[in-house]
Amino acid sequence: MEQKFIEELTETIDTEETLAMDTVLDDLEDWDSLSFVSFISMANTSYNKKVSAEQVREAVTVADLYALVKG
Amino acid sequence: MGQVTFDFTGCRFVVTGASSGMGCAIARELALAGADVLAVARREEKLRILQAEFPERITIAAVDVCDKEKVGEAVCNFVQAKGKLNGGIHAAGILGITPLKQHDSKMARKIMDVSFWAGMDFLQICTKAAVSEKGASYVLFSSVDAIAGEKGKFAYSSAKMAVNSAVKSIAKEIARRGQRVNSILPGWVQTNMTKEAAELTDMASIMERELLGVGKPEDVTGQVLFLLSDRATWITGTNVVVDGGYLA
Numbered sequence: 001m002e003q004k005f006i007e008e009l010t011e012t013i014d015t016e017e018t019l020a021m022d023t024v025l026d027d028l029e030d031w032d033s034l035s036f037v038s039f040i041s042m043a044n045t046s047y048n049k050k051v052s053a054e055q056v057r058e059a060v061t062v063a064d065l066y067a068l069v070k071g
Numbered sequence: 072m073g074q075v076t077f078d079f080t081g082c083r084f085v086v087t088g089a090s091s092g093m094g095c096a097i098a099r100e101l102a103l104a105g106a107d108v109l110a111v112a113r114r115e116e117k118l119r120i121l122q123a124e125f126p127e128r129i130t131i132a133a134v135d136v137c138d139k140e141k142v143g144e145a146v147c148n149f150v151q152a153k154g155k156l157n158g159g160i161h162a163a164g165i166l167g168i169t170p171l172k173q174h175d176s177k178m179a180r181k182i183m184d185v186s187f188w189a190g191m192d193f194l195q196i197c198t199k200a201a202v203s204e205k206g207a208s209y210v211l212f213s214s215v216d217a218i219a220g221e222k223g224k225f226a227y228s229s230a231k232m233a234v235n236s237a238v239k240s241i242a243k244e245i246a247r248r249g250q251r252v253n254s255i256l257p258g259w260v261q262t263n264m265t266k267e268a269a270e271l272t273d274m275a276s277i278m279e280r281e282l283l284g285v286g287k288p289e290d291v292t293g294q295v296l297f298l299l300s301d302r303a304t305w306i307t308g309t310n311v312v313v314d315g316g317y318l319a
Contacts, residue, residue: 014200030200034244 005066012042021063043069077296080105084299085146085159085197087136090117092262093212094162096288097295102128104296109149111136112163136163137184139192150202158208158299159197161190166268169226179226186230191237194252198245206249208299211238213254215314223271235310242308251307253298258314260286282316
């Protein structure tokens with residue numbers, strides 16, 4: 001599940017860096033406003049979760065994003 | 072050989088609609104200019120004829136451009152074999168006549184599917200960092216019909232206008248990797264597609280507007296190759312008209 005999330009997030013952010021759960025989002029060059037809205041769309045379409053912009057803004061690591069969609 | 076030549080040695084491009092008309096002419100010119108080309112179209116026998124001309128340069132994939140999964144597979148296989156893309160051209164399109172009062176709605180939707188939705192899927196597949204180089208350039212086929220409506224062509228005109236609008240939005244999304252996307256608006260060019268449409272079209276009024284006469288595919292492909300080239304690295308999100316004066 002976590003691995004699948006990381007693969008999908010890698011594709012959504014469209015980064016060539018290797019993501020892990022403890023990757024800090026602000027360290028990623030590709031974590032920009034476009035990735036931000038793409039993640040909200042990914043949460044909705046792939047996980048059926050309505051995630052707010054504020055929730056995403058508060059996320060620091062990849063694990064924080066995962067917490068928003070799991071369960 | 073004209074006055075301007077292109078050198079795409081070491082570059083890789085995907086061309087949809089490559090079995091005929093302008094797509095075929097672009098694939099051929101790119102191969103002549105030294106590029107490796109993935110030629111995508113439904114008709115395998117036509118693709119094989121094209122490949123036979125440039126067996127070293129042209130890879131073929133006989134898939135329906137509306138089948139996103141198959142197109143994605145073909146692009147991934149090509150990238151694995153040859154390397155990341157330097158760009159792509161979505162030339163696939165169908166020209167159906169759809170008079171408002173009595174039109175085949177399936178055909179009208181198919182026109183939108185092939186020109187617009189398949190074009191969007193094509194860009195989604197090809198612009199990924201894992202698939203394309205920084206600075207890659209993409210060209211989508213629009214038409215002068217996006218600007219000047221003709222009777223019986225609301226579906227075609229709308230699909231082509233949708234392409235024009237989309238490239239402006241997508242240009243902003245892909246610019247972060249220096250990638251570019253533009254649409255091209257040809258006038259009336261002699262191809263099999265327009266030959267069929269001509270039978271149902273008032274050609275006299277079109278000919279009157281084509282100040283420089285009917286175009287040949289080669290009249291348009293030069294502009295496409297230019298947009299793909301490193302002489303166009305400051306051109307993105309725009310709609311380029313190549314129409315023999317049709318819109319003048």
